[in-house]
Amino acid sequence: MIKVENLTKDYGDRAAIEGLSFEIAKGEIVGFLGPNGAGKTTTMKILTGLMAPSSGSVLIGGVDIFENPVLAKSKIGYLPESPPLYLDMKVSSYLKYVAGLRDVPNSEIDAAVDKALASLNLKDVRARLIGNLSKGFRQRVGIAQAIVSDPEILILDEPTVGLDPKQVAQFRALLNELKGKHTIVISTHILPEVQASCERVIIINNGKIVAKDSLKALSEKSKSGMRRVTFKVQRVKEQIRKDFSSLDFVKMSAFAGNDLHVDVIGGDGSLEELSSRVVSGGLGLLSMDVSSEKLEDVFIEITKSKGGSQ
Amino acid sequence: MKAFLIFKKELRTYLTSPLFYFLAFVFTLFISARFLPSIYKFAETASVPESLGGSSNIHVSVFMVHLNLVYLLMLFLTPLLTMKLLSEEKKDKTIDLLLTAPVTSSSIVVGKFLAVWSVVTLLLVLALLYPLSVGLISTFDYAPLWSSYIGMFLMLGVNCAIGVFASSVTASSLIAAFLGVLMILAVMLVGSMSGTIVHPFWSALVEQLSMVLHIRDFFDGTLETSGFVFFISTLCLFCFLTQRVVESSRWR
Numbered sequence: 001m002i003k004v005e006n007l008t009k010d011y012g013d014r015a016a017i018e019g020l021s022f023e024i025a026k027g028e029i030v031g032f033l034g035p036n037g038a039g040k041t042t043t044m045k046i047l048t049g050l051m052a053p054s055s056g057s058v059l060i061g062g063v064d065i066f067e068n069p070v071l072a073k074s075k076i077g078y079l080p081e082s083p084p085l086y087l088d089m090k091v092s093s094y095l096k097y098v099a100g101l102r103d104v105p106n107s108e109i110d111a112a113v114d115k116a117l118a119s120l121n122l123k124d125v126r127a128r129l130i131g132n133l134s135k136g137f138r139q140r141v142g143i144a145q146a147i148v149s150d151p152e153i154l155i156l157d158e159p160t161v162g163l164d165p166k167q168v169a170q171f172r173a174l175l176n177e178l179k180g181k182h183t184i185v186i187s188t189h190i191l192p193e194v195q196a197s198c199e200r201v202i203i204i205n206n207g208k209i210v211a212k213d214s215l216k217a218l219s220e221k222s223k224s225g226m227r228r229v230t231f232k233v234q235r236v237k238e239q240i241r242k243d244f245s246s247l248d249f250v251k252m253s254a255f256a257g258n259d260l261h262v263d264v265i266g267g268d269g270s271l272e273e274l275s276s277r278v279v280s281g282g283l284g285l286l287s288m289d290v291s292s293e294k295l296e297d298v299f300i301e302i303t304k305s306k307g308g309s310q
Numbered sequence: 311m312k313a314f315l316i317f318k319k320e321l322r323t324y325l326t327s328p329l330f331y332f333l334a335f336v337f338t339l340f341i342s343a344r345f346l347p348s349i350y351k352f353a354e355t356a357s358v359p360e361s362l363g364g365s366s367n368i369h370v371s372v373f374m375v376h377l378n379l380v381y382l383l384m385l386f387l388t389p390l391l392t393m394k395l396l397s398e399e400k401k402d403k404t405i406d407l408l409l410t411a412p413v414t415s416s417s418i419v420v421g422k423f424l425a426v427w428s429v430v431t432l433l434l435v436l437a438l439l440y441p442l443s444v445g446l447i448s449t450f451d452y453a454p455l456w457s458s459y460i461g462m463f464l465m466l467g468v469n470c471a472i473g474v475f476a477s478s479v480t481a482s483s484l485i486a487a488f489l490g491v492l493m494i495l496a497v498m499l500v501g502s503m504s505g506t507i508v509h510p511f512w513s514a515l516v517e518q519l520s521m522v523l524h525i526r527d528f529f530d531g532t533l534e535t536s537g538f539v540f541f542i543s544t545l546c547l548f549c550f551l552t553q554r555v556v557e558s559s560r561w562r
Contacts, residue, residue, distance in 0.1 A: 048410045052560050074412035084407035088323060100315045101411040145407070 001026045001153060001183040002047065007056035009042055016042040017207040020056070026152075027180045031198035032187040035303055039207040040187040041081055044157050047185070048078045061152060074103050077151035079159055083142025087131030091122060091141055094130060095148050102149035116148040119174055135162040143171070147178070154184045160193060172196050191299060205303040226251065228291050229274060231260040234284025240277065247273070312413045316421025317428075320395070324429045333387055337433055341379055345440050348375045369454045373441050374529060377458055380437045381525075384466055385498075388430055389490030392473025393483040395422045396556070400481040405559070415556040419474065419549055427470045434462055454531030461528020464541035465521060469494050471548035478555040497521050497544070 007020040017039040024030050034040050045051040047058055049065045049072060058065045065072040086094055095113045104112050117123050120140045125133060130141060139162045146154055160168050175197045178184060188194060194201055194215070201218065203211040211218060236255055244253045249266040260278070264270050271290065278285050324330045352372050399405040408418050441455055476490035477483075501520015507513040517523060521544075524537040 050406055050409050050560065070412045070414060073410060076410065078406075078410045080403065080406045080410075082403050084402070084404040086323075086404055087402070088327070097315070097319050098407065098411070101312065101408070101413055103412055 001028075001061055002185070003059040004047070005057050005059075007043070007046060007058065008054050009039075009046065009051070010054045015207050017046075017053075017204070020204070020207075020209055022202055022209065022212055024183055024185065026183055028200060029175065029179055029184045029186070029198050031194035031201040032185055032204070033189065033191070033194060033201055033299060034187075034204040035189065038204050038303075040204065041157055043204070044078075044080075044155055044185070044187055048076055048155055049073055050078075050080075075152045077102070077146035077149060077154045079142050079146040079154075079156045081157045083138055083145065085130045085138055085141060085145075087129070089130055090127055091130055091133075092117070092126040094141070095144060098145045099148045102151070104149050112148050112150065116144040119147065119177070120144045121170065136164055136167055139163055140167065143174075152183060154178065154182050156184065156186045158188055158190075159186060160188070160190065168193075203299065203302055211302050226263055226265050227271075229262045229264055229271065230289045230291070231262070231275075231278050231283070232286040232288075233258055233260055233278065234286060235282070236260075237281060237283055240281035240283060243277070243281075244274070250274075312411075313417035313421040313424070316408075316413075316418060317425045320422050320425030321428060324391070324425065330391070330429060333390060334433060334436065337383055337387060338436055340383055341376060341437055341440065344379050345372075345376050348372045349444070368444070368448075368450050369458075369531075372444070373455060373458070376437070376440060377462065377529065380434070380462065381465075384430070384433075384462075384469060385494055386491060387433065388426075388466060388469040389473045389476065389487045389494065391429060392426050392470055392477050392490060393487035394477065395426060395474055396477040396552075397480050397483050397486040401483075405556075409556075409559065415553050418556055419478075419553045423471060423474050423549055423552075426474065427467050430466045430470055431463060434459065434466060454529075457531045457533050458529045460533070461525050461537065464528075464538070464545075465525050467545045468497070468521065468541055468548070471545045471552070472497065475548045475552045475555070478552045 002024040004023070005021050008018050009016045020039075020043060032040055032043070042051070046053050047060075047065075049058075049069050052066060060072040061075050063072040063075075086097075089097070092113055095116055096109055099109045099112050100106075117126055120143055122137070122140055122144055125137060130138060133141065139159070143156070143159055146156060160171055163171060175184065175186075186193070186198065198215065200214050201212070202209060236258065238255070241253050241255060241260060244250045244262060247270075249264050249270040251263040251265060253260065253262040255261075260283070262274060264274065275285070275288060278288075349372055352368060355371075356366050356368075396405070399408070409415075438459055444450070445452070472493045473486075473490040476493055477486040480486050480489065497519075498521045501517050501523050504513045504517035504520070507516060518536070518540070521540075524534075524540045527534050527537050
C-alpha cells in the first residue's frame with residue numbers, strides 16, 4: 001500500500017532523514033518510533049505530499065505522490081502534529097468542509113460526518129465552535145478530520161497527545177475497529193501506545209531506520225528475551241520456590257516479602273507451568289504480573305547501539 | 311469544484327466575522343459623510359453658469375467625488391480583508407489540511423481570491439447605492455456611472471489579487487496587510503513615473519502599466535479593450551504568482 005524507496009531529505013547540509021526504505025502492506029498497523037528529532041514528522045510530511053524529499057520516491061497504492069499528487073492524496077487521511085483546525089468554525093461544518101475537500105460525494109457527506117462524530121464521541125460538541133473546545137476535544141476533532149473521508153490510508157502523527165486515559169482507551173478501541181480495513185501509520189514516542197495497537201514497528205534514529213520488524217521479533221532479537229514474573233501470594237513457602245530451580249527455563253527466583261519474583265525465558269508454556277505450580281503449591285495466588293522485555297528496553301538499546309552518533 | 315468549496319467556506323468566514331461588518335460600517339460612514347455635502351453643493355451650483363464656477367454635470371461633481379473616495383478607502387480596506395486569507399492558514403498550520411487534501415494549489419488560490427473579490431464587490435455595491443438613490447429624485451445619464459463601476463470592479467479585482475499574493479508570502483497578517491497596501495500603491499503609482507523617462511518607448515510602456523490611466527478611461531465613460539486586458543491580465547498575473555508561492559511550500 002505504501003512503498004518508500006531511498007527517501008532522503010536535507011535541510012541545508014543537515015540530513016533530516018537519510019535513505020529510508022520500507023513497505024507497508026494493506027491493512028497493517030505500523031508504529032513509527034523514534035526519539036525526538038529523529039525525523040518522524042519529516043517522513044510523515046513527505047508521505048502525505050506536504051513536503052518533497054530531496055531524493056527518493058513514495059508510492060501510495062501504486063501512485064507516485066509527486067507524479068500524481070491529487071490521486072495519491074485522495075487515498076490518505078492525515079493528522080499532523082498540530083491538528084489543522086479552523087477555530088472559527090463549528091465542529092460539524094468543519095468536518096463537512098474536510099469531507100468535501102477529500103472527495104466524499106455530496107450525498108454522503110452528512111452520513112460520513114455523523115459516523116466520524118460518533119466514533120470519536122463528539123456528538124455533544126457538534127454545534128460548538130472549535131475555538132471554544134479543550135485540547136482533548138480538539139485533538140479528537142483532528143482525528144475525526146483524518147477518518148471522515150474513510151481513507152484507505154491513515155497517517156497519524158502523535159494522535160493521543162492531549163487525550164486523557166479514558167479517551168486514549170477509546171482511541172485504541174477505534175484503531176481496533178479500523179484495523180484490517182485501513183492501512184495505518186502512527187508516529188509516536190509513547191511506547192505503550194505502540195505495544196497496544198501496532199503489529200509492526202519501524203524505529204528510526206538520526207534519520208535512519210535502525211529496526212523494522214514485528215514487535216515480537218524485536219523483543220526476541222534483543223539481548224535476552226527474558227521476562228520477569230511477579231506473583232503476589234498469601235503465604236510464603238520456600239520449598240515451592242526451591243523446586244523452581246530445577247526447571248531449566250527459570251533463571252532466578254526469590255521472595256521479597258509476599259512477592260515472588262521469577263525470571264524466565266521461553267514462551268507462554270513456561271508461564272503456564274509456573275502458575276500451575278504456584279496454585280497447586282497452595283501459596284494462595286493473588287495476582288500475577290508479567291513484565292516482558294519491555295519495548296522501552298528494546299527501544300533504548302536499539303537507538304543507543306545503532307546509528308547513534310551521540 | 312474544489313475551488314467552489316473553498317470559495318464557499320471563505321465567504322462564510324467573511325460573512326460571519328465581525329471584521330467585515332466593522333469595515334463595512336467604517337466604509338459607509340466615510341462615504342455617507344462625503345456624499346451628502348457634495349449633493350447639497352451640487353444643488354446650489356447647478357443653476358450657476360459654468361463660466362462662474364457652476365457645474366451641471368452630476369457625474370463629475372458628485373459621483374466622481376464619491377468614487378474617488380471609494381477608490382482611496384479601498385486602497386486600505388482590500389488588504390485588511392485579504393490579509394488573513396493565506397497568512398493565517400500558514401500561522402495556524404491549517405494550510406496542511408489543504409495541501410494534503412486532493413486539491414490543486416490553483417483551486418486554493420482561485421477559491422480564496424474569488425471569495426475576497428465577492429466580499430469587496432459587496433462593499434462596492436453598497437457604494438453604488440448612493441448614486442442610484444439620486445436616481446429616485448432626479449434623472450441623469452447612467453452610462454458613465456455604469457462604466458465607472460465596471461472599472462472599479464475590475465480594479466478591485468487587481469487589488470484583491472495583490473492582497474492575496476501579499477498574504478501568501480508571510481505568516482503574519484499584519485505584515486500581509488502592510489505589504490498589500492504598499493504593493494497596491496506601487497501598481498497604482500508606477501504610471502506617474504512615465505513623465506520622468508525620456509525614451510518614448512519606455513515612457514509609453516510605463517504609462518500603460520499605470521492603474522490610474524486605465525481607471526480614468528472607465529471613469530470618463532469609455533470602455534476600452536486595453537483597460538479590460540490590463541486589469542484582467544494583472545489580476546491573473548498575481549493569482550499565478552500566489553499559486554507559485556503556495557505550490558513552493560512543498561519544496562522547502
